[in-house]
Amino acid sequence: MKFYLGTHQPAWLARDLGVPLLVSHQRLANRRSLPRATGPWACDAGGFTELSLHGRWRTDERSYIAALRRYTTEIGQLDWAAPMDHMVESHVLARTGATVRVHQHRTVANYLRLRELASELPIIPVLQGQSVVDFHRCADLYEKQGVALVGLPLVGVGSVCRRQHTAEVEQILRSLAARGFRLHAFGVKVLGLARSADVLASSDSAAWSRRGRYLPGCTPGHRTEANCLAFALRWRTGMLDRLARDQVGPAATVSPGMAA
Structure with missing residues (x-):
């Protein structure tokens, strides 16, 4: 499993960190100049925001x-980019006034349109849902539109990052992997990863920044650790170590090298 460190600091792309990064389009779109990447990265579209x-x-x-x-x-x-998908968390649905099924149809339609406009770009399809049945229905929508998800380099799984029930996340991910999809799980919690890492091609997290908001800065220039590269890298190492210890899936072999 390849692990992308999520960051709101685009300048980190130019640093020789030795880890793949996930950066939002929202952080890049209005920049006059862009950093030249020293390693692989992925672009999140910023749909949740x-x-x-x-x-x-x-x-x-x-x-x-x-x-x-x-x-x-x-x-x-650029390894890959997310589409302009429509996540289905309850508060997002309340904000848009639409249903899970409407968001699923919009997500699939957007992927098809982006692929039509730029088939050369590494844009991945993303599955959206609340229940296991929802996610499989979304996969079927892609298939009905002629998108063969099996065999694609990566299929994203959205609307799972804020779920507290790790068993439910595991069931969703394992059932999708059983269909032969190479999955990227967006922002799954550490325990969820520990239960499902063996069926994932990749995942990401920016949880280090949220945690760092409540910690004093490591240098006089840092009020908190929410923007600290050193803290982010330490968090990543600790998270991968914990993941290796806590993984409970059948393939219980995870190491920091999985980020390469």
């Missing part, structure tokens, strides 16, 4: 494609 705050996407597909092409050229080393 968009829908939570505004109830809709404020950009269109062509603008997003133009941005991704710029990132590919100027930053380089």
Whole structure:
């Protein structure tokens, strides 16, 4: 499993960190100059923020494609990019006024449109749902549109990062993996990863920054650790060590090397 360290600091892309990063389009879109990546990274579209705050996407597909092409050229080393998907957490649905099924259809339609506009870009499909049945219904929607999810380099699993019930997350991920999908789990909690890492191709987390808000800075210039690279890397190492100890799935072999 490849683990992407989520960060709101685009400048870290230019640092020789030896770890893959996940950076949001929202953090890159308005920059006049972009850092040149020294290692692999992935681009999150920032849908959770968009829908939570505004109830809709404020950009269109062509603008997003133009941005991704710029990132590919100027930053380089882009592993993949998320589509402009529609997550289905309850408070997001309340903000948009739509249903789970509507969000699923919008997510699939967006992926198809992005692929039509730029088939050369490594944009991955993302599955959305609340229940196991929901996620499989979303997968079926892709299949009905001619998208063969089996065999794709990566299929994202959204709307799982804030779930407290790790057994439910495990059931969702294992049931999707059983269909032959190479899965990326967006922001799954550590215990959820420990239960499911053996069926994931990759995952990510920016939980270090949330935790760092409540810790005093490690240097006089840092009021907290919420923006600290050293803290982020220490958190990542500790998280991977804990994951290796706590993994309870059938393939109980996880090490920090999984991030490479």
